[in-house]
Amino acid sequence: MKQKTKNSLLLGIISDTHGLLRPEAVQVLQGSNMIIHAGDIGKVEIIDQLSTIAPVIAVRGNMDSDHWASKLRLTEIVELDKTMLYVIHNLSSLDLEPAVSNLHIVVSGHTHRPSISTHKGVLYINPGSAGPKRFTLPVSVALLRINRTSLDPKIVELTR
Secondary structure: OOOOOOOEEEEEEEOOOOOOOOHHHHHHHOOOOEEEEOOOOOOHHHHHHHHOOOOEEEOOOOOOOOHHHHHOOOEEEEEEOOEEEEEEOOHHHOOOOOOOOOOOEEEOOOOOOOEEEEEOOEEEEEOOEOOOOOOOOOEEEEEEEEEOOOEEEEEEEOOO
C-alpha cells in the first residue's frame, strides 16, 4: 500500500500520540505524501519529527494546552486534488454536516479506538492512538490511499 503511483496519493493518519512518537509509527508512515495528525499531539517535537517524512496537517486536541499548541486550529479543511477532508480531534464536536458540506472524508481522534466507517457517502477514519498504550485498546495508525476513483483506508496496528 506504500507504493506511490502516478494517479494516487498516500495519506498517513495519526492521532493521540500524547508526546510519544513510536519508531513503529514512523516506519509505517514512511512513503506518505502527507501526514494528518488528529490532535492530542503532546509536544511540538512530534510535528517536527513527522515533518521529516512528509508535510503535516495537525489540529489541536483537548490535551494540547501548551503555548506551542495555541497556533494549531481546532479543525482543518484539506483539499487533495478533488477530495475534501475535514480534520477534527473529537468527532462529538463536529459542527457541520459533512455530506451537505461536500466533504468526502472526516478524520478524527480522541477515543483511542481505531475505526473506519461510511455514513451518507462520507468516509470517517479514526486511526486510534499511536501514543502510550491505554487499557486493552490497540496502538495504531491509519493509511489512506486516495485514487482518482476510490478511497482505500487501512488501520495498521503497531506491534508494541
